[in-house]
Amino acid sequence: MRKIHDSTCSVIPPHILRHVAEHGDDEDRATIASTIASTVQFTQQRTAALIDIPMASSTNTRKQRAVYDAGNNVILPGMLVMEEDKPGSGDVEVREAFAGSGATYDFYARVFLRNSIDDRGMRLDSTVHYGQRFSNALWNGKQMIYGDGDGKLFTRFTAAVEVIGHELTHGVTQNEAALEYHGQSGALNEHISDAFGIMVKQYLLAQTSMQSDWLIGARLLGPNVQGIAIRSMKAPGTAYDDPILGRDPQPSHMRRYVHSAQDDGGVHINSGIPNRAFYLVSVALGGYSWRVAGQIWYRALTRGLFPKAGFQDFANATVTAAGQLFGIGSHVQATVADAWAAVGLPVPPSLTTSATGGAMRSQQWRDRPEAPCV
Numbered sequence: 130m131r132k133i134h135d136s137t138c139s140v141i142p143p144h145i146l147r148h149v150a151e152h153g154d155d156e157d158r159a160t161i162a163s164t165i166a167s168t169v170q171f172t173q174q175r176t177a178a179l180i181d182i183p184m185a186s187s188t189n190t191r192k193q194r195a196v197y198d199a200g201n202n203v204i205l206p207g208m209l210v211m212e213e214d215k216p217g218s219g220d221v222e223v224r225e226a227f228a229g230s231g232a233t234y235d236f237y238a239r240v241f242l243r244n245s246i247d248d249r250g251m252r253l254d255s256t257v258h259y260g261q262r263f264s265n266a267l268w269n270g271k272q273m274i275y276g277d278g279d280g281k282l283f284t285r286f287t288a289a290v291e292v293i294g295h296e297l298t299h300g301v302t303q304n305e306a307a308l309e310y311h312g313q314s315g316a317l318n319e320h321i322s323d324a325f326g327i328m329v330k331q332y333l334l335a336q337t338s339m340q341s342d343w344l345i346g347a348r349l350l351g352p353n354v355q356g357i358a359i360r361s362m363k364a365p366g367t368a369y370d371d372p373i374l375g376r377d378p379q380p381s382h383m384r385r386y387v388h389s390a391q392d393d394g395g396v397h398i399n400s401g402i403p404n405r406a407f408y409l410v411s412v413a414l415g416g417y418s419w420r421v422a423g424q425i426w427y428r429a430l431t432r433g434l435f436p437k438a439g440f441q442d443f444a445n446a447t448v449t450a451a452g453q454l455f456g457i458g459s460h461v462q463a464t465v466a467d468a469w470a471a472v473g474l475p476v477p478p479s480l481t482t483s484a485t486g487g488a489m490r491s492q493q494w495r496d497r498p499e500a501p502c503v
Contacts, residue, residue, distance in 0.1 A: 138267060138268050138296065138299040138310070138318070138319070138322070139168055139171075139265045139266065139267035139296075140265060140266045140267065140286070140292050140295065140296060140345075140346060140349070140359060141164075141264060141265045141266075141283070141349075141359065142359075142392060142397030142398070143165075143391060143392045143397070144375065144378060144391070144392060144397070144398065145359075145374050145375060146161050146164060146165050146168075146264075147391075148373070148374055148375035149161045149282065149373055149374060150162060150165065152372060152373050152375075153282075153373050156279075156281075157279070157281070157282065157373065160262045160264060160279045160282075161264065163260065163261065163262070163263065164260075164262075164263055164264045164265055164276070167203060167259075167260055167263060167265075168265055168267065171267060171269050171274075188244065188249050188250050189244070189245070189249070189250025189251075189252070190244070190250060191213075191250075192213065192231060192234050192235070192238075192245075193212075193213055193245075193250070193251075193252040193253065194211075194212060194213060194227055194230050194231060194234070194252065194253045194254075194255070195209060195211070195212040195252060195253075195254050195255070196209075196210055196211040196212070196218075196223050196226050196227050196254075196255045196256075196257060197209055197210065197254070197255065197256045197257070198210045198220070198223065198256070198257055198258050199256050199257070199258050199259045199260070200258060201258050201259075201260060201261055201277070202260070203259065203260050205256055205259075205272070205274070206254060206256045206272060207256050207257075207258075207259075210223055211223050211224075211227050220257070221285070221287075222257040222258065222275065222277070222285050222287045223257055225285075225287035225288060226255040226257050226273065226275060226287045226293070227255070228290075229287060229290045229293030229294070230253040230255055230273065230293060230297065231253075232290055232293070232294070232329055232332075232333045233246075233253075233290075233293055233294045233297045233298075233329050234246075234253060236294070236325075236328065236329045236332045236333075236419075237301070240328075240332065240419050240423065241424075241427050243301075246297055246298070246300035246301045246304065247300065247301075247304045248304065251300075253272075253273070253297065254271070254272035254273065255272060255273040255274075255275065256272060256273070256274050256275065257275045257277075257287060258275075258276075258277055259274050259275060259276050260276055262276065262277060262278065262279040262280075263276025263277065263278075264276055264278050264279055264282065264283045264286075265286065266286035266287075266292055266293075266296060267296060268296040268297065268299040268300060270300075270303065273293070273296055273297065275287050278349070278351075279351075280351065281351050281353070282350070282351045282354060282373060282374065283349055283350065283351060284348065284349060284350070284351060286349065288348040288349065289330075289345075289346050289347060289348045289349055290329060290330050290333055291326040291327050291329060291330040291344075291345055291346070291347070292326065292345065292346055292349065292359075293326075293329070294322075294325060294326035294327075294328070294329030294330065295322040295323055295325070295326030295345060296322065296326075298321060298322040298325040298326060299318065299322050301321075301325070301430070302318055302321050302322065302430065305430055305431045305434070306430055306431075306434035306435065306436070306438065307436050308321075308434065308436055308438060309436045309437055310393055310396060311393045311394045311396070312393070312394035312395075312396075312439075313394075313399070313438075313439035313440050314436065314437050314438050314439060315393045315394060315396035316394075316395065316396045316397075316398075316399040316400040316402075316403070316440070317400075317403065317434075317438060317439070317440065317443050318396065319396050319397055319400035320400040320402075320403040320404055320407070321426070321430055323345050323360065323362060323400060323404050323407075324362075324403075324404070324407045324423075324426055325423075325426075325427075326345060327341065327343060327345065327362060327418075328418055328419045328423050331417065331418055331419070332417075332419055336417075337415070337416055337417055337418075338408075338411040338412045338414070338415060338416065338417070338418045338422075339412060339415070341418070342358075342363075343361060343362040343363035343408055344357060344358035344360070344361055344362075344363075344368070345358055345359050345360040345361075345362065346358045346359030346360065350369065350374075354369065354371050354373070354374060355369065355370055355371040355372075355374075356368055356369025356370065356371050356374065356377075357369065360377070360379060360400075360401070360404070361377075361379075362401075362404040362405065362407065362408045363405075363408050364381070365377075365379035365380060365381040365401025365402070365404055365405055366378065366379045366380065366381060366401065378398050379398055379399075379400070379401030379404075380398070380399065380401050380402055381401055381402060381405040381472065382402065382405075382472050382473045383402060383440070383472060383473030383474060384473055386399055386402065387399055402440065402472050402473070402474075403440060403443065403444075403472070405471075405472050406444070406468045406469050406471070406472045406474070407422060407426065407468075409467075409468035409471055409472075410422045410425075410464055410465050410468040413464045413467075413468065414461065414464055421455070421461060422465075424454055425447050425450045425451045425454060425455075425461075425465060426447060426450075428450035428453065428454060429443060429446035429447045429449075429450045432446075432450070433445075433446030433447075433449060433450060434446060440474055441474055441476075444469040444474045444476050445476050445477070445480060447465055447469070448462060448465050448466050448469070448476045448480045448481060449480055451464075451465040451466075452480065452481065457480075457481065457482070458481060458482060462480075462481050463481060466480070466481050
């Protein structure tokens with residue numbers, strides 16, 4: 130049995146929910162109060178149990194998905210409505226949840242040769258239509274849960290594939306690094322989900338780093354909300370500025386790091402700092418983000434982290450991984466180190482020095498053709 134240290138992870142951060150509760154109208158406050166209560170309940174259940182995950186006795190070798198319908202009740206998982214052998218549904222949220230979990234599975238399988246989020250063939254379960262106007266999507270340690278949104282501030286939560294990739298990546302992190310969901314380790318948890326969530330979207334759309342919008346939750350905000358997404362990895366702090374939702378508080382540099390007792394120590398806020406670093410690495414290297422930057426981040430996640438890891442630990446781990454994959458002293462490794470320095474996290478010079486042949490290995494990488502999107 131493996132003990133996991135993170136708590137329930139949801140896409141709409143607490144600071145947005147609190148702002149809506151304080152500044153919305155009566156209908157907004159009623160909706161958000163119900164959302165907050167349900168989200169807190171999931172968090173308490175998850176934290177109390179600390180989710181002991183049994184090692185599988187056998188490994189599944191094919192994609193397995195199941196989507197359930199809660200019928201706007203607060204039940205889990207609900208009624209089974211779609212699975213691999215029952216693929217048809219006229220419900221757009223059922224279809225999107227099914228397709229999004231499949232896109233995430235395919236991304237990890239084809240890019241990293243990973244067998245589902247636990248690497249042992251875990252079935253990807255989802256419940257849609259959870260609660261009345263539940264305005265969130267979350268991973269509770271075992272499955273995905275989607276609300277319908279209120280149709281005013283938030284639309285349906287299955288519409289953004291990067292959100293699905295983000296939430297399911299919490300499952301990858303819980304099975305690999307088991308990052309604690311507090312402070313910098315919690316913000317790293319959120320960052321890793323953003324980084325792989327955006328890569329799921331880029332992979333599905335066959336977008337290069339330069340073509341991507343680098344937005345998380347780009348299709349979640351209601352039509353009258355003044356904003357473009359929940360977060361911007363390219364420009365943290367610019368995703369929204371709305372009277373009801375508030376103003377995006379994410380920093381993009383360590384000098385603006387937010388010390389907070391709320392949001393598990395600011396996990397959804399300070400993730401903007403490593404998010405910006407990943408964006409800088411990806412656009413500097415060019416091409417498809419998953420080919421180089423993604424490989425480095427995945428190696429650091431699966432081989433270089435521990436539950437209490439902070440930003441500097443992760444920066445060092447990615448620079449080390451870049452040297453292992455593409456050569457110590459290579460252009461790739463230098464690019465990763467430069468990106469971390471640009472957000473206020475310079476790495477020790479010893480990680481990027483010596484090693485004959487580093488530049489040659491970097492050139493070999495740059496001469497390889499782009500991998501196809503399948």
